[in-house]
Amino acid sequence: MAAVSLKIDGKTVETAPGRSVMQAARDAGIGIPALCDHPALPPEGACRICLVEIEGQRAPQPACTFQVSAGLVVQTRSPHVVAARKLVLELLLSDHPLDCLTCESTGSCLLQDLAYEYDVKGDRWRGRHHDYPVDSSNPFIQVDRNKCIVCRRCVRACNSINGVEAISIFHRGFNASIGFGADGPMQDSPCEFCGSCVAVCPTGALRPKLAIGKGRPWQVKKVDTICSYCGVGCKLTLHVRDNRIIGADGAWDGPVNRGWTCVKGRFGHDYVRHPDRLTKPRVRHYLLHGGKKRRDGTGWDWVETDWDTALEVAARGLCQIRGKYGADSIGVLCSAKCLNEENYLMNKLARQVIGTNNIDHCARL
Template sequence: MRPGRALKEVLTMSDITLEINGRKVQGSLGDTILKVCEKNAIVVPTLCHFGGLADIGICRMCLVEVKGARGLVPACTTQATDGMAIVTENDEIRDLRRSNLEMLFSERNHFCMFCEKSGDCELQKLAYEYGLDHISYGFFWPELPMDISRKYFLYDQNRCILCRRCLRACEELAGHAVLAVRDRGPKSMICADVDLPFNESTCVSCGTCLQVCPTGALVDRKSTYVGRQEHMTKTRSACAFCSVGCEVEILSRDGEPLRIEGIFGQGPTSGILCSKGRFEPLFKANKRLNRPLLREDESKRDLNLNEALSVLAKKIKDWGINSFAGLISPQATNEAASQFKKLFGDNVFLIDSSAVPLGNASIEEIDDADCIVVVGADLDEEFKAVSSFVKRGANQGSTVVVMGSAGAKVNLRAAYRLQDEDIDSLSEVMGKFSNPLVVYGPGTKRLVMEFLWGLRPGVRQLGLARGSNIRGIEKLKIKPWKKNKEFKGLYALLGEFEVSDDLLAQLGNAEFLAVQSCYENEAVNYADLALPSRLWFERSGTYINTEGKVRHLEAIPEISLALPSDEEILKGLIRLLG
């Protein structure tokens, strides 16, 4: 099985029977002892082990006794065999595990009372479990550097236990292979590339390393020292920044999101996130639009929501509904889009025209492809989580073909680089492989698209659209906005969508412009009437991702601004219009 498939294990092998702590248990041929223990709810302590990563047995916390074996063996790297007799806990094993913990505490600075991870730290929990109230060894504690060069999170070498989870996750899960180990012994340190500061390295700040770290070595800047995870509310939702729709868990407190994590083994990308989904929503400094604004001469005055909707309803009644058009963001939920369609009928248009045909592949199928073709998609800029899958495939031996101007960083790992018009070469290359997969995006040329449509039925294809809900909006038969459309009034449902200068100029040509936005931006400055909108983590609803699957948004509790949802605002306007 390829390493990238380990997150969603497929058990097809025959059963084996073992004895663990005097109890008969079942496992599968090929399982490690640790895997059999996990399947049978037998707890074995670990630090370097993490589900989905190749085990290396470096922490020595999972040592167990196997009848007939010479000495204790690591459960995470020892294959279980039929008839094996195992003991996971006795005085000798406990003493050795405690000794291992003492050495870890003696080698680095693990002052729990000063550490941000206190209460959420795996090393600390094991120390409590094994009664570690003093250290038998001298304290080594070398003064090691901290790397604070990254925008979103930092790395403290003094709290690193060298479990190498971050290093393995960076390569095996995220596909970037940025991290390595420098020096030897207790002076060993995790470094980026050839020992560069992280902000000068090829690190893309996806945060996978941060999420798998068991100690306080890697901590993010947003949630640091604001409370333990047990004091935070966890909300399961989906990222709404691109059409991939990664499954996420949002940790919040008092209505403020503090941390966003992937859910390993779940969602389109099995827990792999990018910086846009994991960090950017937490660090945006844009000024929120928190109340309706009405332009009067050269100034704007505040309104309450009922007053604002009355102004808009009167304008629509005076001019007639056909004098207005609705422009909708590709990030709007299905529920908001449905109400917008109900309000304006055929005069609703999609702001973003980058829709691409729906493919027949899932993102996870990239792991199985022996040839990955990337066409018309800047993966490292627009679809970073998908880029991880392509890079991971390259690491595991897949041939990568990049056609045209697709992302530069993916190009570095491409075995073939072709021009847009070089269809013959593409056909020849793809013909060499039994299981090719094509990833195409909004920059795909028509000639190439026609070639893709004509490929043999067995070739898997994944179409990537920019907006999170372009698929859902397409299903409502909402067409892209065109420049030559002329309406006296425009109502732009933007949310968090960033308007281009070209569209901004078109909005400014309307006699009356209503804008519904999360932020006080240029579009709001142009607007005659501005209405507030919720951020994606404040919304509940659904959208359809690039695979054609329904993704569910769930609002965090106690949101800081008591705003109605987009669909509630639209329903209120529809009621006023009768």
């Protein structure tokens, strides 16, 4: 399709038809501020922060939902839209706890960034504000609806991306707020705790519990890695402080997961430093030192050893069984947590080294 040419802030921008003004601007490196819009989510048009002035339109239009057309002339920073943004921010702050000093999101909060950028204080439209209890019912996500700006990013991530539909908007008007399941605790909802809602929340309303109090964004080193849980290979960005993982995010540039993860990838990183974690191979006492293998004797105890010894013991055992009962008495089960290459090698080991076709894979079960 023919490209569409439009002008944004005096700069000529070429884009594909059907794209929004927001997308066109983003492609051209022009930032239009937004709270409810997110590149990975369908547009919502709710926050009214991304309002821009478009020639020929009576009122300012949200850039996230306004589609481009040839010859469009867009102003993203006219006095009118800047004033509108300020008012929206003032109104949002008028029903916000303003506890940035101790808020978990300080430094990674879009509302905070915009209030700073537009020099908006929280005291212009004093009035009643919400006092919701904080929901800590589940092990992964803390929900503080007092900090929620009802942008519905979480609703869209849960419904449009994951199809779980655990989050929706309850009540209306000033009392409209996010809720889970049948508006009960998150723990009792269909939530799978994938944390996609946490990933897209622009404020401190949805926070990963494991990271609370562990470090500010500027104290954290971000390390890209591939998730070690399964063979999908999601790209993660680990948040590391003092050589300890305090959090994980899906990387938006991950070719496999495009920013989304499951509960394990996002929240299951505490095993790394867990005291119960095995970091060395272990062998039963009797296999190394002989003696009885009775379960109630010392021969049954685990003994830490090195890899060569452990593999030697395992190989010896397999050889004995094959010699005594034949190769088909051995079966091999591979894992989806292993790489393709590792599974291929396991297949070689089973068929060519051991000599059996008894090989299967956990993903088939």
